[in-house]
Amino acid sequence: MKQILIFILNIIFSIFVLQHVCSAQSVDLRILYLNDFHGFAAPHQTAGNQEKLGGIAFLAAEANRLRQDRPALLLAAGDMLQGNPWANLFEGKSTIEIMNRMEFSAMTTGNHEFDYGQDVLQKRIHDARFPFLAANIQGLTGIQSYVIKEIAGLKVAIIGLTTEDTPVTTHPKNVKGLKFLPATETAKRTINELRNQSDLVIVLSHLGLPADVQLAKTVTGIDLIVGGHSHTRVEKPMKIEDTLIVQAWEHGKVLGVLDLTIQDKKILHYDGRLSLIKPDKNKVAPLILEIVNGYQKQTDAILGEVMGIALVDLQGKNSRFQETNLGNLIADILREETKADLAILNGGGIRSDILKGDIRMKDLFAVLPFTNHPVILKVSGQDIKDIFEYGVSDPDQTGGRFPQVSGITVSFNPAHPAGRKVTGIKIGNHDLLMDAYYTLVTNDFLAAGGDGYTIFKKIMENKDKDSAQSSRVILFDSGRDIRDMVSDYIKGEKMISAKVEGRIQKEK
Amino acid sequence: MRIWLNEQPLDLITGMKIRDALIQADLFQDIEKGSRVFDEWGNEVGLDGALQDGCRYTLKKTD
Secondary structure (H helix, E strand, O other), X not given: OHHHHXXXXXXXXXXXXXXHHHOOOOEEEEEEEEOOOXXXXXXXXXXXXXXXXXXXXXXXXXXXXXXHHOOEEEEEOOOOOOOOHHHHOOOOHHHHHHHHHOOOOEEEOOHHHHOOOHHHHHHHHHHOOOOEEOOOEEOOOOOEOEEEEEEOOEEEEEEEEEOOOHHHHOOHHHHOOOEEOOHHHHHHHHHHHHHHHOOEEEEEEEOOHHHHHHHHHHOOOOOEEEEOOOOEEOOOOEEEOOEEEEEEOOOOOEEEEEEEEEEOOEEEEEEXXXXXXXXXXXXXXXXXXXXHHHHHHHHHHHHHOEEEEEOOOEOXXXXXXXXXXXXXXXXXXXXXXXXXXXXEEEHHHOOOOEOOEEEEHHHHHHHXXXXXXXXXXXXXXXXXXXXXXXXXXXXXOOOOOOEEEEOEEEEEOOOOOOOOOEEEEEEOOEEOOOOOEEEEEEEHHHHOOHXXXXXXXXXXXXEOOOOOOEOOEEEOOOOOOHHHHXXXXXXXXXXXXXXXXXXXXXXX | OEEEEOOEEEEOOOOOEHHHHHHHXXXXXXXXXXXXXXXXXXXXXXXXXXXXXXOEEEEEEOO
């Protein structure tokens, strides 16, 4: 009888011990996140908004404060290194220095991280004291598929995913030799590998929110997606199936904060928000501010450097009314760089003159304040005729559509009826052939139909039978903007001259 | 790709952004007057946000 009693007591004790061992205590974890920073280090105003937001030194102060409450990971969901002179002039090095100082835990590799080319990207990966992730990119040394972080007794797996569109949204040479695998399949495979090694699976995604939602619906085993690419202001975490999805807008205007309570590999509780970042001299991280200001000083110095000398006044302000020598110069550079048959720019995009004498980078920012990139299209002779019928048809010539061109001569008579104003077109020295095809380079603004150029919209919509892509788009985004092309030309040539040559001839 | 802005279909190419969609729809000037773009889940999206085939966006006037 005594033995039976001891046996029963032993069983009860064993069950108690097993229960205690199996149900680990809950753990609180904080995820801080940022995406699509694009080098916006200083507070800035956006279109239609009077208030300045952002500023990485203020964001860092907020991150430091939030890290004191509970164990935290600081994650970046891509497109951190490119997009603003503060970052571009240093090929992303300035951003990495800030991220190192802020002690980021991991970063996914955004499509714009490739814009400086693979050699520069590898240098930035080398500079970083945190891993660059992308499970669906093969062929780039230094990029990891995932990382497992041990924090507060938890093993947190963080998997990077990058948009599969990267090869068509940057210059082909930037992704030469790399393979971009389907994100969903890659996620499934990697999660299978990691699920048993980790307590929490996070996908650090640069796919865009719609693709993140799709991923959450189709792939099981993801606890959290920290996203980027679509620049979405997800104020409260979204819950799709068993997966939470967050994203922190853009340009460091907010810091994402997600508090998790985790037990037995499950999220018991979550609470998330976006913390709006505004400049406040009492809430600033001084060491980060020092780095921001140091690079800003260098940026100002570079913008003030003499790049070349204008041998004549380069007149751009009149570009929305008539052919100008500065309009010709910019169109010539664009055509030469892209090897297109002809170039067309909207006169309204050229905003200032460069007077005879020193040319500084800041002068170029005044002339070309918009960050536009070249778009190369295959156009027919009839398309070209239609483009110029519209381009010279503005009765008061104030709308910005007046064309600045290279590789083409156009004559027109403003007194003729609409649609018959163009009286002659030559491509180089040859008459335009209506049924021939030519390569035309313009900027992304006109390509999207800006300034009313609906003809470009129609050209872009012309699709291949077997593809969703336009058959007429030869290159959409090289990852290099037109201002950079012009500045490189000026730095190379040094002595700059241009003249009005009668490329657009108005008959009286 | 095809997206919808204010229920109107727009055909764009891969790589184009919210900003390009607004220009194509001749609605960019509304942004300067204080309007904002929202996705189909009601989240605000930035002008440089990437687009994805089949997505729906709405331009709304905000205070």
